[in-house]
Amino acid sequence: MAGATLDPRLLAPGAGPSPAELVAADLGGGPALLRIEGSAPSWAELAGAFDLWTTDPAEADRWAKGFDRAPRAAMCGALLVRAASVSGDPWPGLVAESTTYSLLQAGPEFREWLEHRPRAARADARPRVRVERDDRCWEVVLTRPDRHNALDARMRDELYVALDEARSRPDVTVALRGDGPSFCSGGDLDEFGTAPGPVDAHAVRLGRSLALLVSEMRDRIVVGIHGACLGAGIELPAFARRVVAADDARVGLPELDLGLVPGAGGTVSIPRRAGSPALLDLLLSGGTVDARAALAHGLVDEVVPGARLRARVLELARR
Numbered sequence: 614m615a616g617a618t619l620d621p622r623l624l625a626p627g628a629g630p631s632p633a634e635l636v637a638a639d640l641g642g643g644p645a646l647l648r649i650e651g652s653a654p655s656w657a658e659l660a661g662a663f664d665l666w667t668t669d670p671a672e673a674d675r676w677a678k679g680f681d682r683a684p685r686a687a688m689c690g691a692l693l694v695r696a697a698s699v700s701g702d703p704w705p706g707l708v709a710e711s712t713t714y715s716l717l718q719a720g721p722e723f724r725e726w727l728e729h730r731p732r733a734a735r736a737d738a739r740p741r742v743r744v745e746r747d748d749r750c751w752e753v754v755l756t757r758p759d760r761h762n763a764l765d766a767r768m769r770d771e772l773y774v775a776l777d778e779a780r781s782r783p784d785v786t787v788a789l790r791g792d793g794p795s796f797c798s799g800g801d802l803d804e805f806g807t808a809p810g811p812v813d814a815h816a817v818r819l820g821r822s823l824a825l826l827v828s829e830m831r832d833r834i835v836v837g838i839h840g841a842c843l844g845a846g847i848e849l850p851a852f853a854r855r856v857v858a859a860d861d862a863r864v865g866l867p868e869l870d871l872g873l874v875p876g877a878g879g880t881v882s883i884p885r886r887a888g889s890p891a892l893l894d895l896l897l898s899g900g901t902v903d904a905r906a907a908l909a910h911g912l913v914d915e916v917v918p919g920a921r922l923r924a925r926v927l928e929l930a931r932r
Contacts, residue, residue: 664691665893679897683722683869689713690869690896693880694889703828703852706881711818714876715811722872727806736803741768743792744775750786750931751779758793764845764877765801769821776826779833787830788930789853790837790923796862799844805871824878827852837926838862839919843901847912848879851886856912857926858904859919864912865901866892887911 667673680687693713697706717723745752753775755762762768779785791797808814827834827849836850839859847864850856858864868875875883875896883892891910895902904916917925 676897679899683872686717686869686872690874697881699885703881707824710880711815715815717873718811726871742771742775752788755791761795761798761841762791763798763801765804773821780830786930787834788926795840796838796842797846798841799846835926835930837922845877848875848877851882855914855929858913858916859922860904861919862904863901864907866895
């Protein structure tokens, strides 16, 4: 298969190459870019070489439908996950993710989504982040509750400043949470596609990388999540040493609906925390999982009643 054109596709029993042909092709670095489903014994023998594997037809159907929403983006997501290191310096993976994200912003799937978006709402000037400091623990709170703490440029910048200041204080731990009905519903869709160009957006993402900052501070950050935790709302917490979920939390990666891959560090943080299959499952499924399912997948470390979330996060951060 050397020199073959990269063709976004799914491989399943009865479609595409046979197991013997896949073995002969040496899939480890070849261009069969997203390989998921199988049930027959001959396919089961290949399970270790597959990005995702299931014997459940309903699960395979969900993945296939997700793939069909944005085949190019799904292909890129699988490639990023394969290339990412599950330990060590996260920076190369973050650069690769941002580069891929920018390429997809110039691609047909994102352009089609953008063409059908309504005109962006006028931005408000209210603060996006509140910091409550004591000697040992800073409580950093997202304060855009009416928009489910959608992450816009203002929130990104204010959160970066707050966390960067905490980083300069080695004796300080951080308890990160959100006001209102949700921790963070992901990036603010009203700002998608408003950068001067993909290269400029790439430079901003890397120059003010919340993902890198949280990763560097991971042993000093505890995150409490609740309500909608989509896109950045799970990608950033996944870098932290401890993530506590309220029992109403719903976790998801909706990026394929936009023709994109995760862009807030998720292709690095989620595989490191929960494994590569968890990332691809969330991405392809397109829906959300509840707090208990997130706990079972390793996306969060514990689940508490919503009324206890703040107290539990502060308790852990102060240890």
